[in-house]
Amino acid sequence: MPDASAPGTDNPGAALLCVEGLCAGYSARAPIVHDLSLALRAGEIVALLGTNGAGKSTAMKAMACAIAPFAGRIVCAGTDLTGAPSWVAARAGMGYVPQRDNVFAQLTVQENFAVGARARNGRDGPDTDAVLALFPDLKPRLASRAGVLSGGMRQMVAIGRALLGAPRVLLLDEPSAGLSPLLVGRLFARLTSLRQHLPILLVEQNVRAALAIADRALVMVEGRLHLATEPDDPAVTAVLAGGLAV
Amino acid sequence: MTGGLAPYLVSVGTMIAIYAIAALGLNLQFGIGGLFNVGCTAFIAVGAYASAIVTGPHYRQGLGGFGLALPVGLLAAAAAGALLALLVAAMVLRLRGDYLAIASFGLATAVQIAATNAGAITGGPGGLFGIPLRLGQFWPDAAGPGAAWANVAWLGVCAALAAAAFMALRRLDRAPWGRDLRAVSEDPEAADAAGRNVAAFRLQAFVIGAALMGVAGGLYAHTAGFISPQDFLPILTFQLYAMVIVGGAGRHAGALLGTAVVWLLWSGSGELLAAVLPAQMQANSGAIRVIAIAVVMLAMLLQRPEGLLPERVGRR
Amino acid sequence: MIGAVVVDGVLIAAVLSLASLGLSLSYAVFRFPNFAHADLLTIGAFAAWSGATLAGGNAAPVLSLVAGATAALVTCAGVILLADRLVLRALLARRQSASVIIAAFAIGLLLRNVLVLIFGPGEVALDRDIEIARPVMLLPGLSAGRLTATESGVILATALLLAGLHIFLRHSPTGRDLRAVAEDPDLAGLSGLVVPRIRVLAWGLCGAFCAAAGLAILMLGPAQPETGSEYMLPALAAVVVGGLGSIWGMLAGALLIGLVESVTVHVGLAEWREVTAFALVVLVLFLRPAGLFGRA
Ligand SMILES: Nc1ncnc2c1ncn2[C@@H]1O[C@H](COP(=O)(O)OP(=O)(O)OP(=O)(O)O)[C@@H](O)[C@H]1O
Ligand SMILES: [Mg+2]
Numbered sequence: 001m002p003d004a005s006a007p008g009t010d011n012p013g014a015a016l017l018c019v020e021g022l023c024a025g026y027s028a029r030a031p032i033v034h035d036l037s038l039a040l041r042a043g044e045i046v047a048l049l050g051t052n053g054a055g056k057s058t059a060m061k062a063m064a065c066a067i068a069p070f071a072g073r074i075v076c077a078g079t080d081l082t083g084a085p086s087w088v089a090a091r092a093g094m095g096y097v098p099q100r101d102n103v104f105a106q107l108t109v110q111e112n113f114a115v116g117a118r119a120r121n122g123r124d125g126p127d128t129d130a131v132l133a134l135f136p137d138l139k140p141r142l143a144s145r146a147g148v149l150s151g152g153m154r155q156m157v158a159i160g161r162a163l164l165g166a167p168r169v170l171l172l173d174e175p176s177a178g179l180s181p182l183l184v185g186r187l188f189a190r191l192t193s194l195r196q197h198l199p200i201l202l203v204e205q206n207v208r209a210a211l212a213i214a215d216r217a218l219v220m221v222e223g224r225l226h227l228a229t230e231p232d233d234p235a236v237t238a239v240l241a242g243g244l245a246v
Numbered sequence: 247m248t249g250g251l252a253p254y255l256v257s258v259g260t261m262i263a264i265y266a267i268a269a270l271g272l273n274l275q276f277g278i279g280g281l282f283n284v285g286c287t288a289f290i291a292v293g294a295y296a297s298a299i300v301t302g303p304h305y306r307q308g309l310g311g312f313g314l315a316l317p318v319g320l321l322a323a324a325a326a327g328a329l330l331a332l333l334v335a336a337m338v339l340r341l342r343g344d345y346l347a348i349a350s351f352g353l354a355t356a357v358q359i360a361a362t363n364a365g366a367i368t369g370g371p372g373g374l375f376g377i378p379l380r381l382g383q384f385w386p387d388a389a390g391p392g393a394a395w396a397n398v399a400w401l402g403v404c405a406a407l408a409a410a411a412f413m414a415l416r417r418l419d420r421a422p423w424g425r426d427l428r429a430v431s432e433d434p435e436a437a438d439a440a441g442r443n444v445a446a447f448r449l450q451a452f453v454i455g456a457a458l459m460g461v462a463g464g465l466y467a468h469t470a471g472f473i474s475p476q477d478f479l480p481i482l483t484f485q486l487y488a489m490v491i492v493g494g495a496g497r498h499a500g501a502l503l504g505t506a507v508v509w510l511l512w513s514g515s516g517e518l519l520a521a522v523l524p525a526q527m528q529a530n531s532g533a534i535r536v537i538a539i540a541v542v543m544l545a546m547l548l549q550r551p552e553g554l555l556p557e558r559v560g561r562r
Numbered sequence: 563m564i565g566a567v568v569v570d571g572v573l574i575a576a577v578l579s580l581a582s583l584g585l586s587l588s589y590a591v592f593r594f595p596n597f598a599h600a601d602l603l604t605i606g607a608f609a610a611w612s613g614a615t616l617a618g619g620n621a622a623p624v625l626s627l628v629a630g631a632t633a634a635l636v637t638c639a640g641v642i643l644l645a646d647r648l649v650l651r652a653l654l655a656r657r658q659s660a661s662v663i664i665a666a667f668a669i670g671l672l673l674r675n676v677l678v679l680i681f682g683p684g685e686v687a688l689d690r691d692i693e694i695a696r697p698v699m700l701l702p703g704l705s706a707g708r709l710t711a712t713e714s715g716v717i718l719a720t721a722l723l724l725a726g727l728h729i730f731l732r733h734s735p736t737g738r739d740l741r742a743v744a745e746d747p748d749l750a751g752l753s754g755l756v757v758p759r760i761r762v763l764a765w766g767l768c769g770a771f772c773a774a775a776g777l778a779i780l781m782l783g784p785a786q787p788e789t790g791s792e793y794m795l796p797a798l799a800a801v802v803v804g805g806l807g808s809i810w811g812m813l814a815g816a817l818l819i820g821l822v823e824s825v826t827v828h829v830g831l832a833e834w835r836e837v838t839a840f841a842l843v844v845l846v847l848f849l850r851p852a853g854l855f856g857r858a
Contacts, residue, residue: 064752066748066751066752085751086748086752087751087753087757090753090754091754096752098749101746102749103749104741104742104745104746104749105745106741106745107738107742107745111741111742114735114738115738115742115753115755116754118739118755119754161753162753165754276660280660282659284597284663284667334844337844337848342851343659344593344595345851348798348802348843349847351597351794351795352799352839352840352843352844355795355836355837355840356836356837356840356841359834359836363833363834480667480791484667484668484671491661491664529683530679532675533675533676533678533679534675534679536672536674537671537672537675537676540671540672541672543664543665544649544668544669547661547665547668548649548653551656551658
């Protein structure tokens with residue numbers, strides 16, 4: 001395990017997110033994620049893959065402290081977040097874009113960003129202009145309610161909201177869901193541009209697009225980490241296709 | 247046989263039996279069907295007035311003079327409760343939980359106001375006096391030693407009706423109907439997808455529960471001999487919820503147990519306060535009892551939300 | 563005649579909006595109809611009466627107004643925050659709306675009967691000079707209804723509070739955070755908002771509005787332990803009719819109910835006032851479950 005306890009280490013190789021032995025779910029009697037360990041280092045994009053219902057979203061929710069884990073440890077940028085409430089995690093630098101319900105529909109785009117900036121906690125990070133430079137399409141819609149925007153725009157608002165909190169790591173749960181292939185390409189190009197400053201853990205159904213930008217691939221099967229490998233390892237697609245490569 | 251423990255126990259038993267019928271109705275609606283009816287008093291009140299009017303003499307004020315037999319009165323009470331439920335169901339039952347609570351709360355207020363202001367039917371704020379007591383002409387209980395036995399016989403009738411309601415609900419519960427109703431209330435969407443008619447199940451649970459409340463209202467009218475809008479205040483609904491929740495929402499036996507516990511607490515604390523409070527504070531005993539019940543209820547919700555007799559999981 | 567109906571309707575609507583503000587706010591943030599709200603209003607009125615009376619009543623009108631307002635504010639906010647701390651918070655965390663509503667019901671009954679224990683079941687009223695109701699000009703030449711200075715003051719204060727709340731919610735960072743928590747507390751937490759702190763703020767605001775409403779109710783007439791309950795149904799009606807969580811919707815609902823009630827009173831059916839409010843709620847819920855102005 002790389003040392004995660006030294007704060008503010010941005011040198012390549014240091015783990016900014018460190019998860020050990022995570023067990024999580026919605027009822028202690030039936031955990032959904034079992035004994036998951038992973039590390040996310042500065043400068044990398046890691047794809048977390050798995051079939052439908054494998055527990056990817058649940059694992060991510062637990063990492064972001066949206067649900068309390070039953071066992072395990074979560075450390076983000078030197079802060080132990082195990083059992084912490086979600087706002088503590090956000091303020092410690094955990095940027096998280098949930099799979100569903102990831103914008104405040106009644107709030108304007110600008111207000112969504114302003115709420116996101118509440119997580120900054122004194123850190124330096126992108127301001128609204130920087131986010132608008134990343135997603136220029138949002139510029140004319142700053143005063144619109146997020147609820148009236150298209151799915152692709154909402155996804156940008158959600159990512160922008162997370163970025164404005166000046167996160168140290170970014171957890172993205174299926175950012176490409178519902179987007180046209182053209183938009184997926186543009187979005188992922190922008191994600192790669194972030195990687196230098198911000199390591200990303202990426203859950204995706206769009207396996208090919210995710211593997212194309214990922215540095216490593218993790219594959220979950222039935223709540224457990226089944227495979228941790230290079231993105232171009234053919235075993236990844238084999239496992240996802242259903243053949244349980246034991 | 248005036249004074250003493252026996253008459254007291256008989257009257258407490260009678261009230262428990264009457265409340266139990268209403269609590270069983272609420273348990274069917276809320277505990278099993280998930281229908282959040284905050285207006286129980288509406289159904290109890292129409293039942294009470296219906297039976298009082300149908301069986302009653304000419305009242306000084308209000309509709310009366312039909313003088314029909316007691317069973318007819320109780321049937322009228324059930325019908326009145328069911329009818330009111332049917333009337334509002336179309337509007338209210340498809341609403342989500344908190345809206346149903348608001349609408350039924352409004353219904354209770356509306357019935358209360360109607361009872362107060364439709365004097366020609368209900369006797370207005372003064373209510374109806376001289377409702378045939380207990381078994382009426384079947385067991386006249388003028389004065390004398392017979393009166394005490396009339397009370398006992400009446401207790402028997404109320405308890406028998408409560409037992410009958412309990413058995414019938416248990417039968418229903420174990421039949422496919424009961425299982426389907428629970429499925430509908432636990433996950434309406436899944437039940438809908440499985441082809442259950444969600445609206446029909448809710449309507450049936452609501453109407454049957456309301457009919458039971460109506461019967462309880464009718465029995466109450468014949469126990470007290472006098473009803474007025476003041477007998478149907480929201481505290482009554484609250485007591486019923488206390489009974490269902492203390493007993494364990496979702497189980498018929500829980501409703502019975504909860505009724506006994508809460509009513510003994512209510513009536514016992516009344517007796518206790520009458521004995522210990524100084525005379526000038528006796529006027530406060532009602533308030534103290536309400537506070538006590540409210541505290542018990544809150545403690546129960548916080549510490550033991552499943553009630554004394556929890557719904558058995560995995561019994562389905 | 564029409565003028566009198568309108569002026570009375572506006573007065574009813576003003577008191578009702580004041581009484582509904584806290585309910586609307588807590589419904590939006592906590593998503594349950596707070597049946598204890600009625601008794602918070604009553605507590606506001608009784609606390610205001612105690613404060614004003616202790617400060618000398620009619621002998622020192624300004625001081626007693628300030629003392630009454632302060633007492634109402636402190637008591638209402640204190641009581642609801644205590645109820646949140648001891649009961650509601652834990653039940654809300656379980657996300658079972660039924661037990662929260664029942665608990666609120668229990669808290670309301672508890673509070674009401676505590677008031678009975680302290681003040682007795684009778685009325686309390688401010689001891690004040692009789693006011694003269696002056697005609698109100700709707701348009702030049704069209705005068706009809708009459709209002710006393712206090713009644714005009716209540717209408718004005720309601721307008722100011724509504725405007726103030728609107729500005730707070732729409733244009734201040736804290737108000738924006740409050741709206742975010744109301745819409746999606748989970749996402750608000752994940753965005754870094756300290757949700758419990760904002761919920762305490764919401765309850766505090768709710769208590770403050772109850773205090774203002776209680777004070778207004780007391781200034782317009784006597785109060786007794788059941789006073790607040792008389793506002794519960796119309797307040798719920800205003801909130802639901804207007805659409806949950808929308809202040810302007812609530813105001814529109816209150817105006818509608820105020821006018822309907824005023825008409826009901828003027829045609830001589832004063833006792834049936836609450837029934838009309840109920841009929842309105844059911845009708846709206848049936849036709850438009852999101853309320854007249856709510857967004858589904
Ligand atoms: N809120 C919830 N409460 C209870 N169970 C849930 C909840 N959310 C998900 N589950 C269950 O947890 C399991 C894993 O779900 P999860 O959403 O984590 O999977 P996933 O890998 O993200 O799948 P997908 O690719 O469909 O997003 C599923 O069986 C699902 O039914
Ligand atoms: Mg998922």
